[in-house]
Amino acid sequence: MLLIHLIPKGPPLSLPIKTRLSNALKEGTKADKAIASYMSGALADLPFETAASIAKKVGVSEATVGRFCRSIGYTSFKNLKDHLKGDIADYPWLMSDRLKELQKSAAAGDAHLTRGMELEIAAVVSVYECARMPEWPRVVKRLASANNIHVAGFQTERGIAQYFANQMQYVRDGVSLVDLAGGNFAEVLASGKDSCLLIFEARRYSRLAKVLAQEAQATGIPVTLVTDPFCDWGHDVADEVFAVPTQFNQFWDSTAQMASLCNLLINSVFMELGSDVEDRLSRFAELYGRFTGHVGDPVAQVAK
Amino acid sequence: MLLIHLIPKGPPLSLPIKTRLSNALKEGTKADKAIASYMSGALADLPFETAASIAKKVGVSEATVGRFCRSIGYTSFKNLKDHLKGDIADYPWLMSDRLKELQKSAAAGDAHLTRGMELEIAAVVSVYECARMPEWPRVVKRLASANNIHVAGFQTERGIAQYFANQMQYVRDGVSLVDLAGGNFAEVLASGKDSCLLIFEARRYSRLAKVLAQEAQATGIPVTLVTDPFCDWGHDVADEVFAVPTQFNQFWDSTAQMASLCNLLINSVFMELGSDVEDRLSRFAELYGRFTGHVGDPVAQVAK
DNA sequence: TAAGGAATGAAAGATATATTTCATATAGTC
């Protein structure tokens, strides 16, 4: 990168922005690549960004963003945005445009897929409805205060359970993923008074989930169940049941949106714990070193 | 119009912008109407405009544009632009009563949450856009035909990787989750010519993902990377990169929507494999007995 | 058509955003 400012350096004439970005992706400096990479991945968001907001996200300085824009041929970030408008005028920024675009291409190919997307969006809405249910705060309080949290998921839901457990472990101690290695659920059932259990279940693949819930409840451990809308036994064996839609026009059910619920739940617990958890995250940050300096990681987020 | 500034006057919270504009078009003052009219006609250009630029076009003063925005419920023109991003609410299938209900209760409680939901919905759209990218069919073909599929995810993404692997295992043979137990990636790198690698990564928490990708590519194994939009090294070490949004107004990033991409990918592979996989699933169904008779499980779905 | 209230624009003030400078860090070269 040159030091002479003010003069756009890059490809002098109007190449499309995408081309410029992918050139920078190959030839640029480290920071350049980072910026170019983010920009090309989030083209649709660019109009809403500022040099500073991008800088923060990719972890470089505001100045560098400005310099980068000059290095690929614009005079400034603002200038880049201006060109964005005309340069690829048909690129959709507005969600409604993006949806139209998808529907258009669906007409050619598979409308099936677009219908699936609509269902999946509806599922997201459902998930956020869960967060407004009267039992939600109760679950959150329990997950924040209990001594032990056991998280269970079998078959295809094991991944979801693990996802939840892994993240929750950042937020608090005493979170464990229920393991079947021992052949029974001793770890859960013997874990003392102040424990609770969160089960992810769907498709009735696994009888285990029901058995576990029953036994836990018999032992006096509160049970929260995240399942699909077809589960008929949930309310009998769980203190709270959250139903997440799973049918999105795909060849079989998808429990993907349970992951969204996971994060929502974790976020609520984080809020509940308040500053306690911040200390914890700072300690983690030191531990891992590599956390620092990136927005979007716990420390940076908590700090703000 | 009131003279009290600072307090947004209009419909208190999250009605779609179009609705607000058309209300203003009926009820507003002369200047309001002019602005509303221009804005609704040029929604797609708004991100590039400033209060001043609109003022000039419409023939009012800068101040009036600001006041107008406040009168329809935003705190400023900039605030209006912010809401434009990810504003999906005027899509008929989203105008479900449930969504309206949520938005209403958002007025009472946390608009924050509803805003997060909108962002998450936008992420779903992004995911489905991935499925229309030119590299998508290539990845699908590879995942359908390769001898071995290695799936990797570290730290918080391990759960996602597991989720994908577990489901993919129903669809085809030779799917394995990369394990770090051995301390290296021998299992992947020594797995022969016809292998491929799918990595879930985010937040730069894990250097491992990059190392793995590099080594795999050096060995001639095709690498597909699913990551967040902030990954700056993806394009260097992966044959295909899919960026999934991760920031939903929560205290840290959420990679939940990667799970949605997982299912989409699995579904595509299923389609690619066609009837082969149906046989496989039937065999599974017999094996597990308990599958049968339930809507939403593989057999029932495939049958229909 | 005069009076009062609301709406508006001009300009000053406040804030946000971008650029430049300069000191430091980094990468490449011998």
Added chain:
DNA sequence: GACTATATGAAATATATCTTTCATTCCTTA
């Protein structure tokens, strides 16, 4: 490993953008 050139970030500066104040205009209504 020292030298050079480039790249980078922090802080200062400049610029753009938005908000507020206040005087004026416009509208309504008696």
